[in-house]
Amino acid sequence: MAFVNNDFGDVLLHRESVRDFDPSVKIPRAELQQMIAETITAPSACNLQAWHFVVVDDDAGKDKLRSYFMKFNTPQLESCSAMVQIFGDTLAFKSYRDLWNKAYENGQITAEKRDEVLRTFLPLYEKAPKQVLVNDSTVDGTIAATQLMLIARAHGYETNPIGGYDTTKAAAAFGLDPDRYVPVMAIAIGKPAKNGQDEMKSARYPVDQVIEFA
Numbered sequence: 001m002a003f004v005n006n007d008f009g010d011v012l013l014h015r016e017s018v019r020d021f022d023p024s025v026k027i028p029r030a031e032l033q034q035m036i037a038e039t040i041t042a043p044s045a046c047n048l049q050a051w052h053f054v055v056v057d058d059d060a061g062k063d064k065l066r067s068y069f070m071k072f073n074t075p076q077l078e079s080c081s082a083m084v085q086i087f088g089d090t091l092a093f094k095s096y097r098d099l100w101n102k103a104y105e106n107g108q109i110t111a112e113k114r115d116e117v118l119r120t121f122l123p124l125y126e127k128a129p130k131q132v133l134v135n136d137s138t139v140d141g142t143i144a145a146t147q148l149m150l151i152a153r154a155h156g157y158e159t160n161p162i163g164g165y166d167t168t169k170a171a172a173a174f175g176l177d178p179d180r181y182v183p184v185m186a187i188a189i190g191k192p193a194k195n196g197q198d199e200m201k202s203a204r205y206p207v208d209q210v211i212e213f214a
């Protein structure tokens with residue numbers, strides 16, 4: 001994999017939120033698509049992959065974001081090269097059968113294994129209360145968000161995860177069914193403006209305050 005930054009320690013441990021990007025930087029759509037393709041290698045519960053990505057990289061898309069973002073996130077919204085609004089897909093299980101059929105057709109699993117997986121997991125989702133579907137897809141979307149932030153660094157970009165927006169308006173802003181798609185977070189991506197990275201260093205609690213061995 002030809003990453004711009006292939007130093008895992010640096011990618012992982014030197015990530016920090018950037019809120020002031022260089023607005024002149026354009027990320028080619030092919031690269032944005034590639035970053036999402038690398039993002040969706042992330043794990044998900046039962047491999048349901050209950051995530052959906054809306055990638056905004058132009059002013060028309062930013063207008064939609066402006067309609068529901070909180071004011072304090074304006075600098076990132078206006079300066080980033082792309083904003084990826086991540087949703088959880090509460091109806092992802094509807095295509096679950098196709099996924100496993102394809103794996104069977106590709107010779108990745110036997111018909112028996114496919115049937116066993118579908119017998120075991122599909123009813124769990126088909127009968128699940130809405131709140132379970134919301135929680136599960138939010139967890140999947142959150143894992144994808146983390147992976148996207150690291151993948152973006154591997155591509156030489158910085159990010160800011162954003163939850164400061166009107167969650168009741170996010171799906172409808174993009175013509176998505178709000179009953180189906182639950183907003184998880186948005187990820188601003190770009191190159192830092194000069195000094196964009198230095199304005200706020202975040203602190204962490206000492207590890208012994210957040211850990212216990214049981």
Ligand SMILES: Cc1cc2nc3c(=O)[nH]c(=O)nc-3n(C[C@H](O)[C@H](O)[C@H](O)COP(=O)(O)O)c2cc1C
Pocket residue numbers: 015016017018019073160161162163164165185201202
């Ligand atoms: C779910 C989530 C929502 C966040 N929402 C915002 C936001 O709306 N605006 C913002 O500037 N930063 C937001 N952040 C970034 C956090 O403030 C930041 O990750 C935290 O302070 C740690 O700093 P670091 O990312 O530089 O390590 C969010 C982070 C997460 C994980």
